[in-house]
Amino acid sequence: MQPKPRTAYLAGYPAELTAQVDALIAAGKMGALLRKKYPQAHTVRTDKALYDYVQAMKSDYLRNAAPLSRVAYDGKLQELRNALGTHARISRVQGGRLKAKREIRVATVFRDMPEDFLRMIVVHELAHLKEPDHDKAFYQLCCHMEPNYHQLEFDLRVYLSHLEAGGDPLWGGN
Template structure:
């Protein structure tokens, strides 16, 4: 099996077969660049935080606040994750302080904007739904109607970067 296909492992064969054919024919790069000809301009963490807050304020106004949204160079190395959300509680005197943070894999600094948006939506959904269950994916699709296609395309982006 082609090691690049690990990104689409678990997808049905009718999706994996065309991906395999694109890789084997050497046409994946051309296909991807035609589908997504431009990268986003959100390169700095302040802009990433503002971008994330726009989405959060539109769809998740009543969820806990975010303290940090950053690009993280180490994420891709850990469990092949593309983004992480964390919830940290610290006791300070008699008060419990909590922080919600989102970390996005640095490879998405140079991604097409729809793929970055999908990843932000995914991590924001974890503010409300901790598990990857039906409610979680319904929330993702509410915030980004094309969520499932963009999730697949994000996996193809990872193959594109490695090929």
């Protein structure tokens, strides 16, 4: 039986890999490694800037997908839903018509992270516009939009593990 990683963020990864991450976190070296690989935070700070950022990616890769009515940072997302991003389809009856809206919410923890991490979570949520489940087609679409998707997801999980273990935020106020 595999030893349980110290953090839920790394569940599902091989024990050898999680042991290396745990050792680097315990030695206080993980922050420096991540900071070297991702030296600075992005400049997408407002909800409007995030909306524009997401729309640009959507127009590059998912032109025919349903339009987004809202994209915003959500301060309660990580605590309430234990999620880093969400996508929602909201349907309302107006008169005799059914109106559907789609929105994406990104945890505010991404406001002070490198652009690579923001791009990874946006790619993830945009992929849900076409593929609702986390299946092979979903991850193929993620990799189409961001070829380095899996490495970015792992690095983000490592950073979140670093924070969970009491490490200092590397790019801002998180």
